[in-house]
Amino acid sequence: xxxxxxxxxxxxxxxxxxxxxxxxxxxxxxxxxxxxxxxxxxxxxxxxxxxxxxxxxxxxxxxxxxxxxxxxxxxxxxxxxxxxxxxxxxxxxxxxxxxxxxxxxxxxxxxxxxxxxxxxxxxxxxxxxxxxxxxxxxxxxxxxxxxxxxxxxxxxxxxxxxxxxxxxxxxxxxxxxxxxxxxxxxxxxxxxxxxxxxxxxxxxxxxxxxxxxxxxxxxxxxxxxxxxxxxxxxxxxxx
Numbered sequence: 001x002x003x004x005x006x007x008x009x010x011x012x013x014x015x016x017x018x019x020x021x022x023x024x025x026x027x028x029x030x031x032x033x034x035x036x037x038x039x040x041x042x043x044x045x046x047x048x049x050x051x052x053x054x055x056x057x058x059x060x061x062x063x064x065x066x067x068x069x070x071x072x073x074x075x076x077x078x079x080x081x082x083x084x085x086x087x088x089x090x091x092x093x094x095x096x097x098x099x100x101x102x103x104x105x106x107x108x109x110x111x112x113x114x115x116x117x118x119x120x121x122x123x124x125x126x127x128x129x130x131x132x133x134x135x136x137x138x139x140x141x142x143x144x145x146x147x148x149x150x151x152x153x154x155x156x157x158x159x160x161x162x163x164x165x166x167x168x169x170x171x172x173x174x175x176x177x178x179x180x181x182x183x184x185x186x187x188x189x190x191x192x193x194x195x196x197x198x199x200x201x202x203x204x205x206x207x208x209x210x211x212x213x214x215x216x217x218x219x220x221x222x223x224x225x226x227x228x229x230x231x232x233x234x235x236x237x238x239x
Contacts, residue, residue, distance in 0.1 A: 056124020
């Protein structure tokens with residue numbers, strides 16, 4: 001997995017830009033996290049003492065939301081970027097969290113017998129080509145306990161060029177409204193982002209339908225897309 005890059009080139013401060021601007025260019029970021037928390041709440045009757053793993057955790061934004069509502073669980077945060085891990089440690093300095101400095105590729109090949117009840121990811125797995133997504137999804141399935149839940153919040157590839165242009169238009173309109181809401185002097189601040197996103201080699205989103213089919217093929221049940229807005233979706237299933 002490459003760094004969490006959306007805007008900047010390699011020579012710029014990628015992590016800082018992502019952390020500072022994510023709420024302004026990731027559509028309904030907080031809504032997506034809240035849906036993930038609701039799915040966790042619905043899936044598990046006992047919401048204490050569970051083992052949770054966030055893949056591509058960044059600074060732990062998603063885990064922070066879960067921990068705020070359901071703190072009595074065991075959290076492990078994995079990311080391939082050392083600076084992101086350090087940012088997460090600053091946020092959770094008073095928590096007994098575990099941290100794993102792994103790329104997705106390394107984690108796929110990592111051998112351990114550790115099982116989790118809930119594995120989740122946010123805006124990270126799209127960095128993998130489809131063949132490696134399959135390897136990661138299979139690894140996730142093996143690492144889940146029976147009845148465990150996997151949820152992925154991520155960008156997806158629209159099924160056609162026309163659908164992509166429509167999705168990008170929705171994306172820009174949402175970013176415009178976000179800038180207006182925060183009294184920005186430049187509502188079109190991020191207008192360049194959709195094109196910059198598709199030009200970056202490390203962004204390799206796959207189709208939503210293809211990924212849902214893949215999860216079912218691997219053995220996941222209750223596979224579904226729970227929310228989608230433009231190219232941003234939340235989907236997953238249970239073991």
